[in-house]
Amino acid sequence: MRLLQLERNLSLLFIFLLTVFTSADEHQIDKRQAGTTTESTTGEITHPPGAICDDGYTYWNYYCYKGNSSEVLPIEGEAQCQAEGGHEVSIHSQEENDFVLTLFGSNPPPLATIGFLNNGENSGWWDESPWGDYNSTGLNDTANIGYCMAIAYDSQTVEIGQWVSVACTEDYLPFVCKKLAYGTPTAATTTVSQVIFLYFRSMHKLRTAEHRSEQSRMDEL
Ligand SMILES: *[C@@H]1O[C@H](CO)[C@@H](O)[C@H](O)[C@H]1NC(C)=O
Ligand SMILES: *[C@@H]1O[C@H](CO)[C@@H](O)[C@H](O)[C@H]1NC(C)=O
Numbered sequence: 001m002r003l004l005q006l007e008r009n010l011s012l013l014f015i016f017l018l019t020v021f022t023s024a025d026e027h028q029i030d031k032r033q034a035g036t037t038t039e040s041t042t043g044e045i046t047h048p049p050g051a052i053c054d055d056g057y058t059y060w061n062y063y064c065y066k067g068n069s070s071e072v073l074p075i076e077g078e079a080q081c082q083a084e085g086g087h088e089v090s091i092h093s094q095e096e097n098d099f100v101l102t103l104f105g106s107n108p109p110p111l112a113t114i115g116f117l118n119n120g121e122n123s124g125w126w127d128e129s130p131w132g133d134y135n136s137t138g139l140n141d142t143a144n145i146g147y148c149m150a151i152a153y154d155s156q157t158v159e160i161g162q163w164v165s166v167a168c169t170e171d172y173l174p175f176v177c178k179k180l181a182y183g184t185p186t187a188a189t190t191t192v193s194q195v196i197f198l199y200f201r202s203m204h205k206l207r208t209a210e211h212r213s214e215q216s217r218m219d220e221l
């Protein structure tokens, strides 16, 4: 019974991921074919001609960024960013870190999930960009807190702009998405990190399934 439930959850997971990736692809194609020509952006770095962002995203240095205030699990934030054709944000310089700090305007949340996953030797960014070129870690406690990371918008636990460990499947937080601007020469990001994503996603589903069967056992009593 337990196994059947598990299989069902895993199948649902695959269907979910398939939908997410398919719709992200379609979205990209639609946008390209639409040939949008106007976009107001506030990027501080020179805007190459033709580089544009979807509504709600802000251009910065060949990429588009968006802070989403919905409080969701870090892995759900990553799923949402993927559905929009990107990933949770990777950060590669002090300038980019500072830029990410501007994304929620004048009333930012205390923390927002970024796209870093601490899983030992495979630690890295969801978008598979290089890790180690820039590091703003303030608190890295995988053992007691969790494997995901957030950036601090206030100085409650760490300094503003520092990164802090959060729990991938327990903490509900706003998040930041990043994706390549349309019409930029940079190569698109790869999807190898899906393997890790799948792993976390199934862990979460498993936990939910366990919780549900515990719940029904309690209901039976
Ligand atoms: C923010 O994320 C939530 C949760 O995934 C989603 O439902 C919502 O559409 C997103 N909002 C924006 C403005 O992108
Ligand atoms: C956090 O610690 C782990 C384990 O030591 C390490 O692999 C990872 O690179 C660290 N992450 C950051 C963001 O410093």
Ligand SMILES: *[C@@H]1O[C@H](CO)[C@@H](O)[C@H](O)[C@H]1NC(C)=O
Pocket (backbone or CB within 6 Å): 132, 135, 136, 137, 138, 140
């Ligand atoms: C990042 O910085 C933290 C804190 O200074 C350090 O513990 C960690 O080893 C660094 N990670 C890497 C990969 O440089």
